[in-house]
Amino acid sequence: MSRVRDYGTNTYPQNGFNHHILSVLVQNRPGVLARVSGLFARRGYNIFSLAVAPAEQEGMSRITIVVDLDSAPLEQITKQLFKLIDVIKISELDPAQSVERELMIATVKANGALRVELQTLTQIFEGKILAVSEDNLTLSIEGHPDKLDDFEELLDSHGIVELQRTGRVALPKLDRSSRLRVAN
């Protein structure tokens, strides 16, 4: 592990790929996810991750898409997306200006002394132990995707049995003016 990071803040170095986050508010209707993913497939845009869940308004869902900007210009992607009738609103979230979170759960081999080491590691990363068996531990961790990457890398050296990540969700960072608006 060569990287040293401060996990207390939200500032992480970029991990190489040229990505952007789109938060897409859609009408929650049958086929809407197929419309969105079909558009990406048809136009050759790459999706890095995708998370979908009902939004705060009734009848609406929010789709958080991490797009690969090496596959197409962001402007084209958003304009083509916006042509879908079910798409209500698209927010472009610059990774530097947004709060990103992802959840990971993993089952790892944990025999003997390893078990204590994994426990410590999980504590350091502010993760949780969800289940224990004789040979394995199931852990969960929530946080910035880069933090999860690092944790995954460390777990890998111990032997991952199964691992699942959710795809990231994101909201814009509150700037000073919006903090004031909330306060008022």
Added chain:
Amino acid sequence: MTEQTTDTPAAAPQYVEGERITGAQALIRSLEMEGVDTMFGYPGGCILPAYDPMLDSPIRHVLVRHEQGAGHMAEGYAHVTGRPGVAMVTSGPAATNLVTPLMDAFMDSIPMVAITGQVPTAAIGSDAFQECDTVGITRSCTKHNELVMTSQGLPMAIRQAFHIATTGRPGPTLVDVPKDVLVSEMEWYWPTDEEVLASLPGYRPNMKGHPRMIKEAAKLILDSERPVIYAGGGILKARAAEALARLVELTGIHVVTTLMARGAFPDDHELNLGMPGMHGNATAVTAMQRADLLVALGSRFDDRITGKVDAFAPQAKVIHVDIDPAEQGKVRKPDVPIVGDARLVIEEIIDEIKSLRAAGVTQADTRAWKSKVSGWQEQFPMTYQQSQPGAALKPQYCIEQLRDLAPDKTIVASGVGQHQMFASQYWHFNDPYTWVNSGGLGTMGFSIPAAIGAKAAMPDRTVWAIDGDGCFQMTAQELVTATLEGLPIKVALLNNSYLGMVRQWQEMFYDERYSSVFLDSAALPDFVMMAESMGCAAIRVESPEEVGPAIEKANSINDRPVVVEFRTEAAEGVFPMVPAGASNDDVILHPTQQDRKGGLA
């Protein structure tokens, strides 16, 4: 120039709200309420219930011979009227047969509403007889589609389909209706405009241009010494031909009309340079290349226009007017992007130019440019060599004769290939909505059904389908429809026994190695017998002196369709030509002009 407004449909009928009727009745009523007077279709299992109330409806149903024909007829109807064409077919194979026309309409922004039957809701997903995932299959070839799950939801689904198909950038929509939704009862209602808008919160096309952009566009137009208006199909969709003519009169700027915009500005006007692009004329292609300003109005920088994009119009600034925001910057980054309806934006630009002039702003001197352009026109007109005595006919000659003998405002529909390019190059389009063709998708077999759809919409007009022997054999069975439905179109079949355009590419780019392009259609089929067997009058023409009389005879027959088969020269190429992927500067002129090409510099 003809009327600029969409023909207004008949007044909507009055029905009692709350009346209990079947979904099928509600569907047909909804079409009546939308002003549908003609639809094209083919019945079958799941759509069967909708064909019963049709017997009592004033809507004319044209029974086709293949579902693809229904789709192209709906497109032809929409092309010439501006009103949405309607096609109704059953589930499964019928729905998949509609895929080609839907994609064709999507590429060319044709308003069209397709209604497909579907297996009963309880059977969806069970691989039932004639089941297919119609909304899934057509998702990427419609502007929007919807599977209606309740009878009560039918009127709203139909209203949404028509609203989406006809507003913003027009396109095809599809409503998939399960059989039980047609059979079960509902309480009749007709949603208001407000309810339709409220049901589509994500759909608000922008109509008016941004005032600051309009101002910049007007300034740029007055500033430019070598401006060219690059008019596309959007002019016709926006009913903006008259506004375009006023802009040209005001500014004296040259116009090129793309394949989709033929007729949007009169070919006889001295400022019309004709068609640009892969088979555009030398002046239109070169004027765009040398321009310092391109005013793109409802055009989308298609690869057939730009050639190699990096080398396209290198010195030109670009004003891009398009109602679809995604077209801005898709291919060429505009200097002045304007999202809006072409007619409204042109009118706004006209007003802005007038007020700039009133404020003392003068237009740049374009005289040097104009004399250069007219020099190109004189040196490099469209040209071909007449056939030698006894040799096969020249396709260009046949089209010139058709053109010269055609009654006023004749509608021309074409298939796809050499005959399409010859038709676009040699016809003189002086009225909007007289040219019906498949531009974006390039659908062979388009012309006959599209011509039938146009004839159903405009029964008093002469409608010529200009077709090739390859295309004809794809959709000719619809001539039975034309005969039985009393839609007497005329077909000019340019038979050169080859897939002419593919042959030309093999000649030019594959060392004359001809592979699977010889159709042998001088031997089989016998087109005259074939046409007569479908109830058409048929004439075969083999020598130049027969061409004119045969056309005159065809023009005089109005009680049934006519097929005139012209035996044409297989080796004739379409020129000029910009090879695929090449720069427009590398346009290949007609062999008789190519050695003088330096004159285009």
